[in-house]
Amino acid sequence: MKFLISSLIIILCSSSFAQEKVVKVGSKVFTEGYILAELVSQIIEDTGEARVERKFGLGGSGIIFNALKEDEIDIYPAYTGTIREAILNDTLIVDENELRKILLKKYDMLMSSSLGFNNTYALALNEAGAKKYKIKNLSDLKEFSDLKTVFTHEFIRRGDGLKALERHYGFTFKHPTAMEHALAFEALKNGKVDLMEVYSTDAKIKRYNLFLLDDDKNFFSQYLATLLSKKNFPERFPKSWAALEEKLFGKINEKMMIELNSLVELQGYSFHQAAAVFLGKESLQNQGIPLKKILRLTGEHIKLVFVALFFSILFGVPLGILATKSRLLAQFSLIGTGLLQTIPSLALLCFLIPVFGIGTQPAYMALFLYGLLPIVRNTYTGISQIDPALDESADLMGLTKREKLRLIQLPLASVNIMAGIKTSAIINVGTATLAAFIGAGGLGSLIVTGLSLNNNSIILTGAIPAALLASFLHILFEGIDRVIIPKGINR
Amino acid sequence: MIDIKGVSKSFDGQAVINHFDLTIERGEIHVLLGASGSGKTTLLRMIGGLTEPDTGEISLQGSNINLLEARERTTHMAYITQEGGLFPHLCAEDNILLPAKVRGLDKLQIQKKLSKLAMMVDLDLSFLEKFPHELSGGQRQRVSLMRGLILDPEIVLLDEPLSALDPIVRASLQRELRSIFKELDKTVVMVTHDIQEAAFLGDRITLLNEGRVVQTSSFKELYHNPLDPFVHEFLRAQIPMEISL
Known part of the structure; x- marks a missing residue:
């Protein structure tokens, strides 16, 4: 400890x-x-x-x-x-x-x-579609309203998005689907869909050989x-x-x-x-991601995991102990922390932004909350599973409640508590990668970058160190177990 | 020393101890003998303050046991259970010293006492650093006996302390127990269902049946002058069996 x-x-x-x-x-x-x-x-x-x-x-x-x-x-x-x-x-x-x-x-x-x-919106057909349908302008779409179309969530919702476009040109797409942008390109390339919205400076227009329809009635704004x-x-x-x-x-x-x-x-x-x-500072050659950057991000990642874990332990263990005091408290804290676990990580991060802003603070908070359940639950289980005869034995020594907790219950529950802490830490390594979405840094930022570039090797540069980190934490906690868990009950 | 007056206890409407009266004298080894379900363990737990009587009162030198502070009560009275109740995460020595440590007693004196007790219960000092799971049943009971005696209590309560042991260890521990308690001049209340053990250890024996006292006397009296047909029945039921073994 x-x-x-x-x-x-x-x-x-x-x-x-x-x-x-x-x-x-x-x-x-x-x-x-x-x-x-x-x-x-x-x-x-x-x-x-x-x-x-x-x-x-x-x-x-x-x-x-x-x-x-x-x-x-x-x-x-x-x-x-x-x-x-x-x-x-x-x-x-x-x-x-x-x-x-x-x-x-x-x-x-x-x-x-x-x-x-x-960089305005434009609607694009794939190569095959452009040849097949021979459409040039947006106003031609009137005759092709049953095309399979995909749009981003934002484009579907926004005031100058899909609805306004349809009103302006006087047609309605029959099968619009909402999809993340990078995935939509894949779908369009593979011919799963015919048409999507793109940005007019998107490199993928060149890569996938997409055909941009002319905005002949000047709908898209600047x-x-x-x-x-x-x-x-x-x-x-x-x-x-x-x-x-x-x-x-x-x-x-x-x-x-x-x-x-x-x-x-x-x-x-x-x-x-x-x-x-x-800026003319570098010539055209590809270098990859420097090791220094990976190490720095790994450092950020470790800090995210451990600071959050520290607070999860600080609050989780007492909460678990409290839960053993009454059935009501047990249900309350176990259901409470369990509910937190059901909130998707990204959603939880978003909920926390109005309170904590962006960056590391909401990430710490989210990781702290996710880390609570395994610790609370294991502390509770560890203490309530102690043989009642031993519990009575402590009373027979005349131990006060505090002495009993410190000298008997916590040491006896330590195997469980440490397992909870270990689970928390390893889950946090995974969840912390999502924290990059709100600017908290860490290895997740490589994964986010890789996702937005559709580049697997960048994703792996983030994912592999994260996996290694999780394995390392496992070994580290095995070592800590040996120090903290009393010899008499350690395996 | 210990006065039990009109004590009754029932669990779920079922009377386990029924208007029980008994006085235990200072310095005696008193055995509570009875079949399982006779209420002997419940009675011992009430003497130890672990279970509260529904009616009646148990007093220790005139003061009600249930009104004593737990720390005070456990200082004057040791309670040793059948399984010994040793903490698996503490080595034998730490188990024995725990009651003394939480009371902040002088370390040097406690160490002296520890070696004296080890000699008395015939436990090699090298076993003190072992954990309970590394000890045999007999060694574990010796350790829990030492733990019970470390505070030098006036009263020692024992709940079938030897019943989990094999016959040879059991016989040797019986002899040791008697000499230790006599040497230290302890008041002892011990629960057993074993007549031989009762006969060997007990200065006086109280035979219980269905929560009531059947007879309180020495074993001789019990054997030769049974006050109730049940006494005869109980003794006959066990003695031939032991011999046939």
């Missing part, structure tokens, strides 16, 4: 508290978002004005906008259309300038000028790429802002963006490398 606590303290203290200027750059979970955020990060780093903290891979437009609002991040790449539709929910805003004024007035936020390209920050960003980081103006604003057109996207998605460049190529 002492060893466990002291190693936790070391881990906790190792985070640095040095005073320096820090810019927190955010990005959503998709390739282009990552590349643009990486560009912003490198440009700022190159000025030497501040250290950059990369809060990449935040899920959903609402989450990242709120993160900026709450100063969890300082700047992130945003699209005018997304801000208008998904955040402000106001389709009447006519242009970029009006949008900029509203953001400033209502949220004290600064929207930069366009980075130079419009999605100009910009940077969104708080109003005072240029004052806080003047050099950085000047560098961004010089190197980024108006400097990327659609073709360049497709090129950067395909560097990452088709040619295996990291986001960092693709950004470096754009």
